[in-house]
Amino acid sequence: MTIDEQVKLLERGATIIPEGGIKDKLELVQKEKRQLRVKLGVDPSSSDLHIGHAVILRKMRQFQDLGHKVILIIGDFTAMIGDPTGKNKTRPALSLEETRKNGETYIAQASKILDSDPKKLEIRRNSEWLEPMGFAEVIKLSSNYTVARMLERDDFTKRYKSGIPISVHEFMYPLAQAYDSVAINADIELGGTDQLFNLLVGRDIQKEYGQIPQVTLTTPLLEGLDGIEKMSKSLNNYIAIAESAESMFKKAMQVNDDMLYRYIELSTNLDLVKMKELIRTDVKKAHRIYAAELVRIYHSESDIKNAEERYDYVAKGGIPDDIAEYKLDKNELEDGKIWVCKLYALSGLTQSNAEAKRMIKNRGLRLNGEKIEDTNLQLSLDKPLVLQRGKDKFVKVSL
RNA sequence: GGGUCGGUGCCCGAGUGGUUAAAGGGGACGGACUGUAAAUCCGUUGCGUAAGCUACGAUGGUUCAAAUCCAUCCCGGCCCA
Numbered sequence: 001m002t003i004d005e006q007v008k009l010l011e012r013g014a015t016i017i018p019e020g021g022i023k024d025k026l027e028l029v030q031k032e033k034r035q036l037r038v039k040l041g042v043d044p045s046s047s048d049l050h051i052g053h054a055v056i057l058r059k060m061r062q063f064q065d066l067g068h069k070v071i072l073i074i075g076d077f078t079a080m081i082g083d084p085t086g087k088n089k090t091r092p093a094l095s096l097e098e099t100r101k102n103g104e105t106y107i108a109q110a111s112k113i114l115d116s117d118p119k120k121l122e123i124r125r126n127s128e129w130l131e132p133m134g135f136a137e138v139i140k141l142s143s144n145y146t147v148a149r150m151l152e153r154d155d156f157t158k159r160y161k162s163g164i165p166i167s168v169h170e171f172m173y174p175l176a177q178a179y180d181s182v183a184i185n186a187d188i189e190l191g192g193t194d195q196l197f198n199l200l201v202g203r204d205i206q207k208e209y210g211q212i213p214q215v216t217l218t219t220p221l222l223e224g225l226d227g228i229e230k231m232s233k234s235l236n237n238y239i240a241i242a243e244s245a246e247s248m249f250k251k252a253m254q255v256n257d258d259m260l261y262r263y264i265e266l267s268t269n270l271d272l273v274k275m276k277e278l279i280r281t282d283v284k285k286a287h288r289i290y291a292a293e294l295v296r297i298y299h300s301e302s303d304i305k306n307a308e309e310r311y312d313y314v315a316k317g318g319i320p321d322d323i324a325e326y327k328l329d330k331n332e333l334e335d336g337k338i339w340v341c342k343l344y345a346l347s348g349l350t351q352s353n354a355e356a357k358r359m360i361k362n363r364g365l366r367l368n369g370e371k372i373e374d375t376n377l378q379l380s381l382d383k384p385l386v387l388q389r390g391k392d393k394f395v396k397v398s399l
Numbered sequence: 400g401g402g403u404c405g406g407u408g409c410c411c412g413a414g415u416g417g418u419u420a421a422a423g424g425g426g427a428c429g430g431a432c433u434g435u436a437a438a439u440c441c442g443u444u445g446c447g448u449a450a451g452c453u454a455c456g457a458u459g460g461u462u463c464a465a466a467u468c469c470a471u472c473c474c475g476g477c478c479c480a
Contacts, residue, residue: 163476226426227437236427250435257436284434315435339448355428358443364429376448390428391435 003027006066013265014059014217015193017200021215025187036068039186039214041177044102045079049109050238051267051294052222052231056190057113059219064120071184072110074103077127078176096127109242112298129183130176141175144208145201150174153197174198178205186214193218222266227256245299246322249307250392252291257283260290268293314392319369323394328381330399337378340367347387347395365389
């Protein structure tokens with residue numbers, strides 16, 4: 001591949017700062033006969049990677065495939081300090097052990113996408129260099145940036161204007177992240193568009209430390225299944241890359257029609273021109289192709305059929321066979337029977353007896369496929385029972 | 400440090416002594432309709448099968464009765480220093 005072709009591939013779906021920066025970097029390393037050092041910082045506070053994260057990981061993979069080195073930085077130190085007080089309220093600060101564990105899960109999941117050849121992948125933790133930094137060092141680092149410039153960051157601006165508190169330590173986040181770039185001497189740093197500010201701080205700080213500033217490459221954030229918020233675990237609007245083929249297929253089918261093109265664009269390599277046309281002419285089919293493609297990427301060709309069949313079966317009101325099981329303790333029985341509402345609560349399908357009762361009144365609970373009418377129903381468990389909530393939440397109960 | 404305003408359920412927000420498990424909106428969850436979509440419409444949205452209990456930043460107090468009044472404390476915004 002010529003450099004121009006490489007640039008074209010790498011820049012697809014991404015925003016580069018400064019413009020043309022990728023080409024310059026590629027030419028530079030060609031001259032110096034070395035690999036690019038491509039950085040991605042990850043926050044080990046959540047352990048479930050979703051297809052939104054995958055956008056950037058897939059971009060990383062492209063760099064690897066072109067022979068470059070990807071450096072994954074687990075932000076174990078920054079996560080340990082605890083999340084800023086911002087919108088998400090205070091998140092309990094994680095212990096080093098937790099962040100380490102989350103980091104491991106992250107790596108395990110990311111390796112579904114990344115090439116784990118050590119020549120192409122380096123994994124570091126930022127506690128490595130941030131922890132030993134003394135206060136004097138930190139002051140020196142922070143003296144390179146001004147409050148006014150910090151406040152330029154979009155979420156700081158918004159919060160400041162609307163009177164939402166900003167703690168001083170939150171200013172340290174961009175700086176710490178920027179210092180990571182210095183520590184590993186990054187040529188390029190990748191991130192979601194929400195990371196742009198932090199990535200740019202990296203450029204400034206690298207300059208201050210006498211390095212050539214990194215080029216930043218940002219990819220769009222994938223909106224969640226609700227079509228409004230960004231995809232995230234806490235909003236529960238995500239498709240995890242580790243979830244089962246069945247669940248993945250189902251969620252993919254539920255992506256809003258309006259969002260489908262964007263999902264295809266950002267999370268698959270499907271032919272965009274063809275898919276755009278298909279969405280126009282036959283949306284349902286487009287959904288199926290997308291759903292199948294996702295399963296193909298994260299599971300395998302052979303899993304598609306099962307996932308699709310299950311989907312169709314449940315859509316028709318069928319009870320699938322891969323249901324979670326719950327073993328009821330005999331002590332819960334009275335005269336060999338148990339009250340329906342209690343059973344639903346115990347099985348975890350409802351949060352409380354009261355909720356189960358309400359759901360029955362709303363005709364939302366089924367037993368062996370039949371709607372439950374009577375809130376006072378007493379059940380004996382001679383045979384296993386299939387409890388169901390809504391369309392697709394099942395639990396099989398037995399003694 | 401001083402002044403001032405504020406802290407209500409998942410979120411926003413009304414409520415300034417009893418009729419308040421707390422208006423309204425959002426979200427979420429069910430149902431109808433559908434393509435297990437969207438839109439729309441309907442219902443539910445603290446726990447307890449009940450008596451009742453718990454809940455309006457925390458603790459203590461006043462009162463027959465407190466989210467509402469008082470005291471102290473904690474947290475935050477704004478203004479002044």
